Amino acid sequence: xxxxxxxNTPISLPLPxxxxxxxxxxxxxxxxxxxxxxxxxxxxxxxxxxxxLRNLLPTLLTQAxxxxxxxxxxxxxxxxxxALYLCRADIDSRRCSECVYEAQNHILQECPTQVWAVLWYxxxxxxxxxxxxxxTMQVSPSDVSWNPVNVTRNQTRIFSKVLNDTMAGLVNRxxxxxxxxxxxxxxxTGSEKLYTLAQCTPDLSEGECEKCLRVGMGELPIMxxxxxxxxxxxxxxxxxxxxxxxxxxLTFLLSATNGTPTSLVISQRGKTINLVVNYFSxx
Numbered sequence: 001x002x003x004x005x006x007x008n009t010p011i012s013l014p015l016p017x018x019x020x021x022x023x024x025x026x027x028x029x030x031x032x033x034x035x036x037x038x039x040x041x042x043x044x045x046x047x048x049x050x051x052x053l054r055n056l057l058p059t060l061l062t063q064a065x066x067x068x069x070x071x072x073x074x075x076x077x078x079x080x081x082x083a084l085y086l087c088r089a090d091i092d093s094r095r096c097s098e099c100v101y102e103a104q105n106h107i108l109q110e111c112p113t114q115v116w117a118v119l120w121y122x123x124x125x126x127x128x129x130x131x132x133x134x135x136t137m138q139v140s141p142s143d144v145s146w147n148p149v150n151v152t153r154n155q156t157r158i159f160s161k162v163l164n165d166t167m168a169g170l171v172n173r174x175x176x177x178x179x180x181x182x183x184x185x186x187x188x189t190g191s192e193k194l195y196t197l198a199q200c201t202p203d204l205s206e207g208e209c210e211k212c213l214r215v216g217m218g219e220l221p222i223m224x225x226x227x228x229x230x231x232x233x234x235x236x237x238x239x240x241x242x243x244x245x246x247x248x249x250l251t252f253l254l255s256a257t258n259g260t261p262t263s264l265v266i267s268q269r270g271k272t273i274n275l276v277v278n279y280f281s282x283x
Contacts, residue, residue, distance in 0.1 A: 118232050
């Protein structure tokens, strides 16, 4: 786990002819994140793949103020790069933009020459690869984090039962939700509450989402007072204090999910670059 400080600096985008109507410059804030590119092959410095990757990632930021989920690609095989981000459905466009801004910077710092990588923040996920990511369910690589405080010995049985029952109900429900997102609260004992959250990328089918979340459930640290499992296609979290908002903005989350595929051609330094933007319609 890493903690990085955000610095207010102008954003430099390598696509001079791409007109950006609005870019939200994040305020100074600390973000905790997990990055995984273990086992990824490396690309060659200054290769076409690197050029495509570094041109593609800033385009994600241009979408984060208008959509909570976005999937796109740039280039042609064998140097085509696929990328997507997912913001948590209970955050607004500004917080999504801030998270994606940090993610597209830090993922290249942590994985500077890797062909694929995934980075998770508390409020967003960003990943890239040389193979398509759209409608492709993946449960690895994954990361697990937990609250260092253990459940008290006399409450381990009731806590684990409430956690398992609550998460199981939430996982069953998420697949049927249009945004593949949900939260659930439960009483543990007396005034002690349990707060849970689960989310899949909205392009997954009901069965794929449920399968992804069930794999994550098996990794939850049930003996701790809080825990989180993050996978490329889904994530789960539980705490004994509330950590999510009261409202869900599905319009923002799904604003890029209706439409037809479009192809943008960007001219840069005398070269023509094919940028394919993929939309999807919910089944």
